[in-house]
Amino acid sequence: AQSVTQLDSQVPVFEEAPVELRCNYSSSVSVYLFWYVQYPNQGLQLLLKYLSGSTLVKGINGFEAEFNKSQTSFHLRKPSVHISDTAEYFCAVTVNTGNQFYFGTGTSLTVIP
Amino acid sequence: DTGVSQDPRHKITKRGQNVTFRCDPISEHNRLYWYRQTLGQGPEFLTYFQNEAQLEKSRLLSDRFSAERPKGSFSTLEIQRTEQGDSAMYLCASTTTYEQYFGPGTRLTVT
Numbered sequence: 603a604q605s606v607t608q609l610d611s612q613v614p615v616f617e618e619a620p621v622e623l624r625c626n627y628s629s630s631v632s633v634y635l636f637w638y639v640q641y642p643n644q645g646l647q648l649l650l651k652y653l654s655g656s657t658l659v660k661g662i663n664g665f666e667a668e669f670n671k672s673q674t675s676f677h678l679r680k681p682s683v684h685i686s687d688t689a690e691y692f693c694a695v696t697v698n699t700g701n702q703f704y705f706g707t708g709t710s711l712t713v714i715p
Numbered sequence: 716d717t718g719v720s721q722d723p724r725h726k727i728t729k730r731g732q733n734v735t736f737r738c739d740p741i742s743e744h745n746r747l748y749w750y751r752q753t754l755g756q757g758p759e760f761l762t763y764f765q766n767e768a769q770l771e772k773s774r775l776l777s778d779r780f781s782a783e784r785p786k787g788s789f790s791t792l793e794i795q796r797t798e799q800g801d802s803a804m805y806l807c808a809s810t811t812t813y814e815q816y817f818g819p820g821t822r823l824t825v826t
Contacts, residue, residue: 606757608757611755634813636813636814638817644819645719645806645817645818645819645820646758646806646808646815646817647817648814648815648816651813651814653813692757692758694757696813700746700810700812700813701763701770701771702760702763702771702773703748703758703760703815704760705750705757705758705759705760706757707755707756707757708755708756708757
């Protein structure tokens with residue numbers, strides 16, 4: 603089975619500062635990785651995904667993530683955050699069957715004016 | 716494409732009662748998932764359908780939970796003899812590949 607660990611439950615950051623949200627996974631087989639965002643009182647929305655190819659993937663709203671197989675990580679980054687980025691961020695993993703997805707416990711990003 | 720819809724959005728029930736939730740996926744999506752999310756946690760996988768076939772079910776899922784997807788269209792999730800520990804947000808997601816589209820969820824409160 604797969605699992606996901608999000609090491610930081612809360613990340614406060616000042617507006618226009620860079621941010622990194624950490625995600626580590628565990629799996630004995632090849633995985634597909636995802637980041638989802640959940641804004642207050644809204645449903646989950648896909649930010650970006652890694653299925654294959656380039657290990658640096660770009661998503662919506664200026665976010666990007668890098669797949670590091672040797673470190674089993676998929677950290678999410680943004681060079682300059684905005685107030686509107688305040689939300690809960692979830693990392694998720696699945697394998698090629700896509701029969702089950704495993705989500706982390708989430709990281710609450712708060713952007714401070 | 717009207718998105719994934721779920722009904723009801725909120726449900727309050729007394730302990731011991733049965734409840735049923737409905738999910739209408741995006742029309743061309745053959746894959747459908749149910750999740751449960753509690754405060755401060757990520758979505759927890761419950762079950763997965765490909766078309767009308769239930770291909771995966773969480774080993775942690777109690778026998779009180781059952782799900783169906785007749786004709787591979789909408790899906791229902793039923794919880795029998797509800798317990799206070801069942802209080803949570805129940806999410807539905809659909810896709811044709813791996814990019815899941817989530818519905819707004821049904822918030823269940825068991826009193």
